Amino acid sequence: MRPMLDYSETLERRHILADGRSVVIRSMRPEDEAAARLFFRRVYPQSFRTRFLTLLRAFAPVDSTVLVCEARVDGEPRLVGEARYSPIPGSPSCSFGIVVTDAWHRTGAATLLMLALLAHARARGCEAMEGIVLRENRGMLPFLRALGFAVQLRPDDATLLRVVKRLDHYDLPSPPG
Ligand SMILES: CC(C)(COP(=O)(O)OP(=O)(O)OC[C@H]1O[C@@H](n2cnc3c(N)ncnc32)[C@H](O)[C@@H]1OP(=O)(O)O)[C@@H](O)C(=O)NCCC(=O)NCCS
DSSP states (O other): OOOOOOOGGGSSEEEEOTTSOEEEEEEOOGGGHHHHHHHHHHHSOHHHHHHHHHHHHHHOOTTOEEEEEEEEETTEEEEEEEEEEEEOTTSSEEEEEEEEOGGGTTSSHHHHHHHHHHHHHHHTTOSEEEEEEETTOTTHHHHHHHTTOEEEEOTTOTTEEEEEEESSSSOOOOOOO
16 A cells, blocks of 8 residues: 555535535544434434444444535535445455435435545555445446446355456546536
8 A cells, every 4th residue: 555645635625516506525523423323314224224333333444534425404514425435454455335315316426425535545545446235236336337446246145246446547537516
């Protein structure tokens, strides 16, 4: 992995979505905890959330970088998306995850989050970003392909796909807005 660079300029940026609404992409702050809990309550049903958050607490790498997408809903700030990555120990790659609340799908918010995440990881020296996606996840695959991720079969599990994007060879597209 290359040495740490100054990637602060990739953080805290306001964008105007195609529908005219404005969002801010920024890093998660400690004071976001209550808003983040509400966010996860909105995006995951109870049973999944319990399992997911338990797993997250048990396995979340301490060096995860978490970015959020903040919008204004009824005049109040609200987290509508979250994306994170963590370096994979012993590898030049990092793994990622992203989720956006249903009401904000197909607005471009997820693309802005992913572009910021990719830029952040590259500035930090990660050579590739990868993830595991359920094969049946119909929205995620076209979304990731549009961002230049390659989709690979997993020989060990036909229900899963590995997605990967090299960060050292290509220029990242500029975020819209
Ligand atoms: C995957 C996800 C992040 C995409 O969010 P999104 O808000 O739709 O993303 P964007 O608005 O930035 O979409 C960008 C492009 O991705 C593609 N896309 C996104 N969802 C799609 C869908 N359901 N079907 C086809 N294409 C889709 C389109 O090309 C879209 O551009 P367009 O709207 O101009 O056609 C969102 O659906 C999500 O949070 N899903 C649940 C979480 C999840 O499955 N995470 C996977 C584990 S990492």
